[in-house]
Amino acid sequence: MEKLKAYLDAEVEARDSLNELCEQRPDPLMIARRSMDELHALTCALFAYGSVKAIVPFLASLHQDLVDLDEPELRLVLEGKYYRFQNSEDIIQWFYTLKALKASGGAEKAFKEGYKCDGLLGGVSTLITSLYDLNPYRSKGYEFLIGKPIVSIAKASAMKRWMMYLRWMVRKSELDMGLWSGVQINDLIMPLDTHTFNVSHRLGLLTRSVCDMRAAIELTERLKEFDPHDPLKYDFALYRIGQEKLG
Structure with missing residues (x-):
């Protein structure tokens, strides 16, 4: 394990740089960091599914100030825009929801209402519930974008985007924005996708065979053996190792 820790620590050090966010190695974080705004970052995170080569150009076309536009102007700007499972109405309604979230105090405030009572997953569920409460609009694409509140860890997906x-x-x-305060770093759970799931198995960090919330928690706990304070420092490195087929 010491050898594996040394390998991962070296990867973390090498990749904790803004040079990792470039046209040659695109990532949705490169778009989110342009504004350093929690609401625009939420848009970037929730639309971050599918091919990264499609994700980044789409996100680059969504400007931070869309959340402040009135309905006629917003519809004019977003007319005909779509992304995979979301049609133009889904995207328009998403920005209506974000505008309402901003007016209600923002994402951090909603998250902390759940976090202070029920921890990280409680915070996520409270924020998701708040988004649905702020806008009655529903569609398959819109609900896929936001996801579902967590009812049971045993039945929850990995919720990678959240x-x-x-x-x-x-x-x-150097990579992460750190816009919020008052949330413990070691409460975070690994964002588990196919790349990270597969490379974690190959490296012997994960035993669970299903890529779900229990697997994300298992991997997080394993990485706490390497860094109890900040296990998620390994996330971006593991993702890149898997993406680049290095591990």
């Missing part, structure tokens, strides 16, 4: 968003908001590094 866990990634929290990493961006809570950690402060």
Whole structure:
């Protein structure tokens, strides 16, 4: 394990740099960091599914100030825009929801209402519930974008996009924005996707065979053996190792 820790620590040090966020190695975080705004970052995180080569150009076309536009102007700007499962109405309604969230105090405030009572997953569920409460609009694409509140850890998906968003908001590094305060770094849960899931198995960090919330928690606990304070410092390195087929 010492050898594996040394390998991962070296990867973390090498990749904790803004040079990792470039056209040659695109990542949705490169768009989120342009504004350093929690609401625009939430848009970047929740639309971060599919091919990164499609994600980044789409996110680059969504400006931070869309959240402040009135309905006629917003519809004019977003007419005909779509992304995979979200049609133009889904995207328009998402920005209505963000505008309402901003008026209600923002994402951090909603998250902390759940976090202070029920921990990280309680915070995520409270924020998701708040988003639905702020806008009655529903569609398959809109609900896929936001996801579902966590009823049971045993039945929950890995919620990779939400866990990634929290990493961006809570950690402060060369990559992560650290816009929020009062959330413990070691409460964060690994954003588990196919790349990270597969490479974690190959490295002997994960035994669970299903890529779900229990697997994300298992991996997080294993990485706490390497760094109890900040296990998610390994996330971006593991993702890149898997993406680049190095591990």
